[in-house]
Amino acid sequence: MRSSERGIGLRAILKHPWRLMVAVNAAVMFGVFLHKIMLPPFVPYIHLLVDYQFGFIKRALIGALVSLFVARVPVWLVFAIGGGVWLIALGLFVLLFRRSFGLDDRQMPLLVLMAGSPFFFKNFMHTLGHFDIYGCLFAIVLLLIPARSILFVAAAAAASLLLILIHQIHFLMYVPTIAVIVVLRHYLIGGITRQNAAAGIAAIAGVGALFLAVQFYGSMPVPADRFTDHLRGRMADPSRSDLLSFAYIWYQGLSQELHDTWARMPSNLLGIPVFALLIWLHTPLWRYFSDAVRALSDQHHRRVVIAAIVAVSFGYLIIFAVVFDYSRWISNWAVCMFLILHAVKMLPGSPVAPPAADDRRNQLFGWIVTLIPRVGIVRPF
Numbered sequence: 219m220r221s222s223e224r225g226i227g228l229r230a231i232l233k234h235p236w237r238l239m240v241a242v243n244a245a246v247m248f249g250v251f252l253h254k255i256m257l258p259p260f261v262p263y264i265h266l267l268v269d270y271q272f273g274f275i276k277r278a279l280i281g282a283l284v285s286l287f288v289a290r291v292p293v294w295l296v297f298a299i300g301g302g303v304w305l306i307a308l309g310l311f312v313l314l315f316r317r318s319f320g321l322d323d324r325q326m327p328l329l330v331l332m333a334g335s336p337f338f339f340k341n342f343m344h345t346l347g348h349f350d351i352y353g354c355l356f357a358i359v360l361l362l363i364p365a366r367s368i369l370f371v372a373a374a375a376a377a378s379l380l381l382i383l384i385h386q387i388h389f390l391m392y393v394p395t396i397a398v399i400v401v402l403r404h405y406l407i408g409g410i411t412r413q414n415a416a417a418g419i420a421a422i423a424g425v426g427a428l429f430l431a432v433q434f435y436g437s438m439p440v441p442a443d444r445f446t447d448h449l450r451g452r453m454a455d456p457s458r459s460d461l462l463s464f465a466y467i468w469y470q471g472l473s474q475e476l477h478d479t480w481a482r483m484p485s486n487l488l489g490i491p492v493f494a495l496l497i498w499l500h501t502p503l504w505r506y507f508s509d510a511v512r513a514l515s516d517q518h519h520r521r522v523v524i525a526a527i528v529a530v531s532f533g534y535l536i537i538f539a540v541v542f543d544y545s546r547w548i549s550n551w552a553v554c555m556f557l558i559l560h561a562v563k564m565l566p567g568s569p570v571a572p573p574a575a576d577d578r579r580n581q582l583f584g585w586i587v588t589l590i591p592r593v594g595i596v597r598p599f
Contacts, residue, residue, distance in 0.1 A: 493598065
């Protein structure tokens with residue numbers, strides 16, 4: 219009798235492979251977390267130590283906020299803060315997905331190919347403590363809140379300013395996607411008025427000015443040894459001097475970053491076929507994205523969406539030429555595409571059928587995507 223019940227249970231599980239993929243993805247994410255906490259958090263830990271002690275500098279907002287509550291920073295705080303932000307982002311994304319598509323069995327392929335993608339939450343888990351997820355989190359919030367009022371433009375501008383203070387690379391990494399969300403949700407649906415046009419121009423000017431200030435006037439103004447002594451004074455365990463090995467990045471200018479990136483370019487380009495393969499494994503999702511754009515009721519909306527995708531992608535090409543963490547950038551580019559798809563779904567259009575759950579090819583893509591634990595930081599895997 220028991221073997222018969224087990225057989226029935228196994229058949230029930232196999233009858234719903236996409237639900238099983240969701241469960242396997244949860245297990246994989248937990249495994250990535252266990253692996254992550256065993257690694258020394260070099261750059262993420264320094265971000266919690268750096269503050270505005272020596273004036274206005276880049277990459278100091280998170281550390282300055284931490285300094286308001288903690289005088290000496292323990293290493294575990296990296297994983298506590300990073301894990302908390304990760305959980306909030308995941309919860310809000312599930313809420314957004316349910317609002318955009320629903321959570322019935324027909325939508326499970328989309329959920330697996332998005333939330334279970336090695337580009338998305340699994341890679342955010344691998345980069346736990348880095349600043350990337352903050353851009354994703356703010357973008358998800360902007361996809362959830364009402365967008366009719368001019369306050370929506372102000373909220374997007376405030377989010378963009380905060381992201382640049384966290385790290386100036388957000389100017390190309392997530393701020394363009396936030397701008398796309400504002401255009402699609404506020405300007406395309408509500409129309410352009412004198413008031414919201416002025417607000418948009420003011421937001422662009424403010425964000426651009428802050429980026430230039432951080433990029434060119436946010437360098438550390440004191441000698442490296444004094445800066446390192448300050449960081450050591452904020453450490454819960456000052457003997458862990460190995461965790462300060464990346465303090466030099468606060469002295470690294472744009473020219474040095476360009477030099478380092480192009481010096482690594484030949485080896486980094488070897489990862490492009492792997493990135494292309496990973497993108498191809500999401501084919502059912504990209505096909506659905508394309509159908510959703512074609513299904514938009516207004517041809518002008520379709521043109522704006524296509525232009526937005528090109529603009530966001532061009533921003534990532536610039537990042538590729540400046541900073542060599544290629545696995546992170548390609549992962550965040552994919553996340554931006556996922557978020558833009560949600561914004562597209564909020565525009566008027568005809569219904570689009572999701573990827574077929576019973577299609578064997580779609581299931582194969584889903585299983586491969588599910589079993590890939592993450593993409594990485596610099597090189598694939």
